[in-house]
Amino acid sequence: xxxxLSAHVGARVCILGGGGTGIALAWDLALRGIFVTLVExxxxxxxxxxxxxxxxxxxxxxxxGDVAIARECMEESSLLKRLVPQTIENNxxxxxxxxxxxxxxxxxxxxxxxAATIPARELSVADALKxxxxxxxxxxxxxxxxxxxxxxxxxxxxxxxxxxxxxxRLLNFTRVVGVEIAQGKVRGVRVLHxxxxxxxxxxxxxxxxxxxxxxxxxxxAGVHIPVSPAPGALVAIKGRAAQLVLSRxxxxxxxxxxxxxxxLNIIGSTQRMASGSGxxxxxxxxxxxxxxRAAQLVxxxxxxxxxAAWAAARPLSGTANxxxxxxxxxRNFTVLDHGSEGLRGFFSITxxxxxxxxxxxxxxxxxxxxxxxxxxxxxxxxxxPPSWRALFAPLEAMRVEDFNTVGGDV
Amino acid sequence: MIAVSIIIxxxxxxxxLRGVFDxxxxxxxxxxxxxxxxxxxxxxxxxxxxxxxSCGTCGxxxxxxxxxxxxxxIADLCEQGSQECRIELKPIHGASxxxxxxxxxxxxxxxxxxQASYLRHVIDTSSELFKLDRCIECGLCLSACPVDEPxxxxxxxxxxxxxxxxxxxxxxxxxxxxxxxxxxNACRRHIACSRVCPxxxxxxxxxxxxxxxxxxxxxxxxx
Numbered sequence: 093x094x095x096x097l098s099a100h101v102g103a104r105v106c107i108l109g110g111g112g113t114g115i116a117l118a119w120d121l122a123l124r125g126i127f128v129t130l131v132e133x134x135x136x137x138x139x140x141x142x143x144x145x146x147x148x149x150x151x152x153x154x155x156x157g158d159v160a161i162a163r164e165c166m167e168e169s170s171l172l173k174r175l176v177p178q179t180i181e182n183n184x185x186x187x188x189x190x191x192x193x194x195x196x197x198x199x200x201x202x203x204x205x206x207a208a209t210i211p212a213r214e215l216s217v218a219d220a221l222k223x224x225x226x227x228x229x230x231x232x233x234x235x236x237x238x239x240x241x242x243x244x245x246x247x248x249x250x251x252x253x254x255x256x257x258x259x260x261r262l263l264n265f266t267r268v269v270g271v272e273i274a275q276g277k278v279r280g281v282r283v284l285h286x287x288x289x290x291x292x293x294x295x296x297x298x299x300x301x302x303x304x305x306x307x308x309x310x311x312x313a314g315v316h317i318p319v320s321p322a323p324g325a326l327v328a329i330k331g332r333a334a335q336l337v338l339s340r341x342x343x344x345x346x347x348x349x350x351x352x353x354x355x356l357n358i359i360g361s362t363q364r365m366a367s368g369s370g371x372x373x374x375x376x377x378x379x380x381x382x383x384x385r386a387a388q389l390v391x392x393x394x395x396x397x398x399x400a401a402w403a404a405a406r407p408l409s410g411t412a413n414x415x416x417x418x419x420x421x422x423r424n425f426t427v428l429d430h431g432s433e434g435l436r437g438f439f440s441i442t443x444x445x446x447x448x449x450x451x452x453x454x455x456x457x458x459x460x461x462x463x464x465x466x467x468x469x470x471x472x473x474x475x476x477p478p479s480w481r482a483l484f485a486p487l488e489a490m491r492v493e494d495f496n497t498v499g500g501d502v
Numbered sequence: 503m504i505a506v507s508i509i510i511x512x513x514x515x516x517x518x519l520r521g522v523f524d525x526x527x528x529x530x531x532x533x534x535x536x537x538x539x540x541x542x543x544x545x546x547x548x549x550x551x552x553x554x555x556s557c558g559t560c561g562x563x564x565x566x567x568x569x570x571x572x573x574x575x576i577a578d579l580c581e582q583g584s585q586e587c588r589i590e591l592k593p594i595h596g597a598s599x600x601x602x603x604x605x606x607x608x609x610x611x612x613x614x615x616x617q618a619s620y621l622r623h624v625i626d627t628s629s630e631l632f633k634l635d636r637c638i639e640c641g642l643c644l645s646a647c648p649v650d651e652p653x654x655x656x657x658x659x660x661x662x663x664x665x666x667x668x669x670x671x672x673x674x675x676x677x678x679x680x681x682x683x684x685x686x687n688a689c690r691r692h693i694a695c696s697r698v699c700p701x702x703x704x705x706x707x708x709x710x711x712x713x714x715x716x717x718x719x720x721x722x723x724x725x
Binding site: 134178336355371373484 | 526528531534535537538547548549550551552554555556557559572573600601604606607616619620624631632633634635636638639701702
């Protein structure tokens with residue numbers, strides 16, 4: 093333990109919310125030598141992260157709408173493929189135009205991808221069908237992109253295992269019940285443990301990474317967080333009909349993504365706006381709709397058996413008033429510094445998406461470190477976390493130097 | 503809709519939760535509803551992280567049989583038209599408790615070969631496309647396996663055989679791992695593992711492949 097502690101810079105940060113974002117932040121901050129406590133009311137990754145379809149976006153889906161998000165997805169997905177390769181099926185993706193109207197946008201789509209550094213390239217439909225024999229043979233045009241799918245549990249669990257190895261304190265089944273404030277500064281976080289014990293955890297800064305629960309956590313600190321849950325249904329179909337990530341060559345809409353994963357094809361998704369944080373369940377109509385849409389991309393899915401159906405709530409930034417159409421809402425993320433509202437040392441991450449979890453963590457960690465006067469640079473873009481299997485292995489305290497980097501040893 | 507009574511039995515005692523649900527909903531959906539309703543504080547802690555049988559964390563003994571809560575529908579447990587559905591949940595055997603129903607991964611998952619890949623060729627070894635291994639490390643096979651002599655268990659042995667198949671170069675190393683007295687030959691062919699595996703890994707069949715390969719190796723050495 094002593095070797096690890098000697099690297100600490102002495103600063104303590106509490107992260108509130110143990111989904112993909114909070115976990116990536118715990119790993120990023122721990123790599124900077126900061127003592128992290130991660131608090132999660134349920135099991136880690138049991139909220140929106142634990143309902144994800146697992147698409148690792150190269151950004152093509154967003155290229156025509158927001159080039160900055162598309163470019164960031166391209167950078168982050170490339171990085172994750174090197175950082176956590178054992179959790180990613182790196183098989184590429186196809187965008188298919190199924191009618192002339194969808195096909196008319198192909199050139200603009202490819203140009204938008206290139207503007208975002210995404211190496212999209214058009215294939216003849218015959219070549220696309222060789223690559224993906226299950227695809228609709230009546231497709232009009234096809235574009236290959238470097239999409240991938242990932243294990244939505246094992247990828248964040250690898251970062252969690254890394255944070256644990258660096259000495260982060262991981263508190264699952266632990267509720268945040270209050271934020272201790274003195275002279276306008278965060279001094280600690282009060283939590284309720286699974287066994288009913290209360291504890292005040294002193295800290296120099298706290299980051300609200302609550303996702304769709306961020307407003308509830310913010311309220312404990314007296315700050316308003318504009319976040320809107322946008323639940324949607326997902327359906328998993330038995331069998332590996334398609335091998336590549338398949339998307340409709342049309343503006344993002346409902347039921348236009350097929351994500352192969354393990355022995356399944358997962359159809360994503362519908363989107364509606366809701367108040368409250370759930371739980372949300374899919375409706376029978378949503379399941380039928382998603383199956384019909386997916387069968388347009390892969391005809392064999394019309395008859396393949398249903399494996400599971402569930403619903404996930406995206407944490408869109410903004411309030412229901414400003415988000416009349418969730419699909420038009422930005423999937424960008426924001427790091428809020430509540431110092432301007434008179435609460436120094438309290439930060440919130442809102443919005444975002446799973447593919448950019450590490451980038452969200454880096455930006456939030458930069459803001460927190462600047463506030464605490466710590467100048468440790470970000471290392472999470474360089475250092476590979478251990479396997480998810482290390483999460484429950486006997487704890488061996490490690491130092492940053494013990495980990496491998498994407499370019500080889502440290 | 504059907505009235506559901508879930509009895510959760512853990513070493514500390516039993517808790518009963520009641521509600522009315524659509525029979526197509528899963529055991530996990532029932533717990534999720536209870537955990538967010540007026541019974542929130544009485545709802546035991548449980549793990550889940552995908553809702554489609556991929557993470558492997560929501561395994562439990564459901565009405566006496568190991569299964570994933572996210573893939574077990576109320577309709578799978580109770581006959582159509584019955585007045586009330588009674589569901590008994592227990593933590594899986596052999597894993598240490600985190601809190602109530604939630605358990606740490608089964609300790610015998612530590613025998614999974616660390617050098618083996620978690621990615622498999624999609625079709626055969628000529629394929630450049632990869633998919634995640636079928637095994638989701640849920641530990642249901644390890645909970646169901648009745649062998650009580652020293653035995654590394656079906657999960658690790660199945661992984662060794664899968665690795666042998668998708669990466670022939672690793673074959674000898676995998677056979678060496680499986681050759682010990684607690685390896686493939688400690689299997690007593692109860693086949694409980696294959697019966698409960700939610701992923702169709704068929705560990706019992708894979709263990710028999712290892713037993714045969716080890717036998718062939720021995721015969722070759724005698725010759």
